[in-house]
Amino acid sequence: MALLRRLLSPRITQIxxxxxxxxxxxxxxxxxxxxxxxxxxxxxxxxxxxxxxxDFKGIPVYRVMNAKGEIIPGGLDPKLDEATVRKxxxxxxxxxxxxxxxxxxxxxxxxxxxxTNYGEEGTHIGSxxxxxxxxxxxxxxxxxxxxxxRGFTLDQFMNQCYGNCEDLGKGRQMPVHYGSKDLNFVTxxxxxxxxxxxxxxxxxxxxxxxxxxxxxxxxxxxxASEGDAHAAFNFxxxxxxxxxxxxxxxxxxxxxxxxxxYRGDGIASRGAGYGMDTIRVDGNDVFGVYNATKAAREMCxxxxxxxxxxxxxxxxxxHSTSDDSSVYRKKGxxxxxxxxxxxxxxxxxMEIQGWWDDEQESAWKEKSKKKVMEAxxxxxxxxxxxxxxxxxxxxxxxxxxxxxxxxxxxSHCTQYKEHYPFDDHVPMT
Amino acid sequence: xxxxxxxCLQNAKFLKKNLQxxxxxxRCASVQYxxxxxxxxxxxxxxxNLVQAVNNALDIALSTDPSAVLFGEDVxxxxxxxxxxxxxxxxxxxxxxxxxLSEQGIVAFGIGVxxxxxxxxxxxxxxxxxxxAFDQITNEAAKFxxxxxxxxxxxxxxxxxxxxxxxxxxxxxxxxxxxxxxxIRDQNPCIFFEPKILYRSAIEEVPSGDYTIPLGQAExxxxxxxxxxxxxxxxxxxxxxxxxMAEEKFNVSxxxxxxxxxxxxxxxxxxxxxxxxxxxxxxxxxxxxxxVAAEIAATIQDECFLxxxxxxxxxxxxxxPFPHAFEAFYLPDKWRCLEAVKKxxxxx
Numbered sequence: 001m002a003l004l005r006r007l008l009s010p011r012i013t014q015i016x017x018x019x020x021x022x023x024x025x026x027x028x029x030x031x032x033x034x035x036x037x038x039x040x041x042x043x044x045x046x047x048x049x050x051x052x053x054x055d056f057k058g059i060p061v062y063r064v065m066n067a068k069g070e071i072i073p074g075g076l077d078p079k080l081d082e083a084t085v086r087k088x089x090x091x092x093x094x095x096x097x098x099x100x101x102x103x104x105x106x107x108x109x110x111x112x113x114x115x116t117n118y119g120e121e122g123t124h125i126g127s128x129x130x131x132x133x134x135x136x137x138x139x140x141x142x143x144x145x146x147x148x149x150r151g152f153t154l155d156q157f158m159n160q161c162y163g164n165c166e167d168l169g170k171g172r173q174m175p176v177h178y179g180s181k182d183l184n185f186v187t188x189x190x191x192x193x194x195x196x197x198x199x200x201x202x203x204x205x206x207x208x209x210x211x212x213x214x215x216x217x218x219x220x221x222x223x224a225s226e227g228d229a230h231a232a233f234n235f236x237x238x239x240x241x242x243x244x245x246x247x248x249x250x251x252x253x254x255x256x257x258x259x260x261x262y263r264g265d266g267i268a269s270r271g272a273g274y275g276m277d278t279i280r281v282d283g284n285d286v287f288g289v290y291n292a293t294k295a296a297r298e299m300c301x302x303x304x305x306x307x308x309x310x311x312x313x314x315x316x317x318x319h320s321t322s323d324d325s326s327v328y329r330k331k332g333x334x335x336x337x338x339x340x341x342x343x344x345x346x347x348x349x350m351e352i353q354g355w356w357d358d359e360q361e362s363a364w365k366e367k368s369k370k371k372v373m374e375a376x377x378x379x380x381x382x383x384x385x386x387x388x389x390x391x392x393x394x395x396x397x398x399x400x401x402x403x404x405x406x407x408x409x410x411s412h413c414t415q416y417k418e419h420y421p422f423d424d425h426v427p428m429t
Numbered sequence: 430x431x432x433x434x435x436x437c438l439q440n441a442k443f444l445k446k447n448l449q450x451x452x453x454x455x456r457c458a459s460v461q462y463x464x465x466x467x468x469x470x471x472x473x474x475x476x477x478n479l480v481q482a483v484n485n486a487l488d489i490a491l492s493t494d495p496s497a498v499l500f501g502e503d504v505x506x507x508x509x510x511x512x513x514x515x516x517x518x519x520x521x522x523x524x525x526x527x528x529x530l531s532e533q534g535i536v537a538f539g540i541g542v543x544x545x546x547x548x549x550x551x552x553x554x555x556x557x558x559x560x561x562a563f564d565q566i567t568n569e570a571a572k573f574x575x576x577x578x579x580x581x582x583x584x585x586x587x588x589x590x591x592x593x594x595x596x597x598x599x600x601x602x603x604x605x606x607x608x609x610x611x612x613i614r615d616q617n618p619c620i621f622f623e624p625k626i627l628y629r630s631a632i633e634e635v636p637s638g639d640y641t642i643p644l645g646q647a648e649x650x651x652x653x654x655x656x657x658x659x660x661x662x663x664x665x666x667x668x669x670x671x672x673x674m675a676e677e678k679f680n681v682s683x684x685x686x687x688x689x690x691x692x693x694x695x696x697x698x699x700x701x702x703x704x705x706x707x708x709x710x711x712x713x714x715x716x717x718x719x720x721v722a723a724e725i726a727a728t729i730q731d732e733c734f735l736x737x738x739x740x741x742x743x744x745x746x747x748x749x750p751f752p753h754a755f756e757a758f759y760l761p762d763k764w765r766c767l768e769a770v771k772k773x774x775x776x777x
Contacts, residue, residue, distance in 0.1 A: 197533065198544065198565075227531075395616075
């Protein structure tokens, strides 16, 4: 309520105030002619007045740490211990190193596609750290940091990007479409926003299982324009699902700026319309993200209802390796965001605490680069899966018709083997 | 993990409720429903129509699987076709509930429930309304390495082109219950099309207990030597009548096959039959072009080329939108099918 009032103009706040008073004096209320419509709860008015989006101030951006890594007076330092903060920093920077190497490897044609996480590492790590590792994650594609926090190994990342025989996904999806049952991270798929109502369904099942867990569902501000986003918010609210909708608002959906994406106050302003508790946070402040997610998690697990978090950030990298973002935005714009990146900010915080210095930084840089390069080399050497895998897992058991198609592929390719890249693959049985 | 899902009502026809009654009567007159013969092995039986059989299957599914939930538009009060009647009272509002009006939401929500290892039985009120959920079904449900079964309406050929889902259509109450329970318990996403025309008109004895009918298996309803007739859903009853007429009028012996599962379909039963008879007619209500019959015909000419004594014939709906006013002219009725039998035996 406090938050809501802050958002409203003084005039509207006054109306709400009156309403509250009237409700408390029940004798007067009985004579008031109140609307009886089942679809809403409000009062009559004789004023022909439209609600203007401008009557609402923008929803404020919650943060606890400034760009210099200082806890802002009045801000809540979550007071995480040194080991945790160190893990946060190392996860963010390791992800950053992996991004640089895999981005380059795509440029060299060694993997077919890649998407970096530059600038958004704080949203991943801050939120992942605030969740229980058993909480179920549904992502879009730019949340590799969440997996890294949970323990997805460099080898696993690389195997997926190479689609080699060790890939948990058996080389079937494009790079960066990670997933891990062990880490409760549901496999990424390309279609935007389809995971959102699915996540609501999973949250409903968790509630029924009385697991005291929640679902966290990540999506970008562009995906929030899909019909599935609407379905997800509305289902989660009406069916009282313990789910955190975590929106990464990074200003662009490929080349589309947010001004072409929506005209309301971002994504957060939609939350109340669906009856969801909502907060907007500074996505480059890992502690702000952590605090908001932690509080949201408690609320949704305890009260079985959805919460919406909109993390404001900036997509520093290109949308993907198929995109050149300099076509639609200026270099200066990008550079200004690079300076206030979540990584710099947390490093400043750690230096203030005396937990990090230049020496540790360069040692870690070298070490992380070496770890990534080693995993990279291992993944590149592995063969691609047995071509028969093309036919497995369409169903749990292979129907005879598909079996027949598999046999025909095998005999055809064996007959014309010089035309097929058998050497790159694990042999067929 | 298992996800159970999508019950859809077949026959994309009765969009407007005021049209429903008159069309319904007309169709009832054109289809002669022959009750299934139930083997004694199934034990005690009860007389049910298709709605009751579906309701009964859902009841069993909910009672035997505590994780199962049933949801969709207007499901809580019993459903607009009364398929979920009394289930909310029996299992509680957290297991049988209404959703907001959003098909994509319903299907995706079901996928999510299933992802957690629970059983989701989603209802799409009319098959006509499945398309907002098409993305969720084609790009998501079919490609999740989890199973789930879906309960929807009738554009089977669209869905028969999606590797990863199963498409099932029963021909009556006995089958509806057994096949629906199989769908709910199958580890793959299933779409179960319920022929609305038979909801109340088809009445027969249905085993009271818990039983399943295997998916992916066709059933030879009538044995014959001269022509194989293949159909599914309501059309099976048309073909059965055609077989009787052909016997009487032309002394032609027809073998009638109910496909039951459209995807993955039972090639073996079909091929064996055509190898024996040398002639085949496939019939469905949906438009002919790119319909299910095209796939079956192509497979038959591939597998039975040396046995065929005439080209495979397809007697289907025309390539037009389903016409309300001209339904009688549009449907592949018994006369069109009978004419086809006459032609195919006199071919050449």
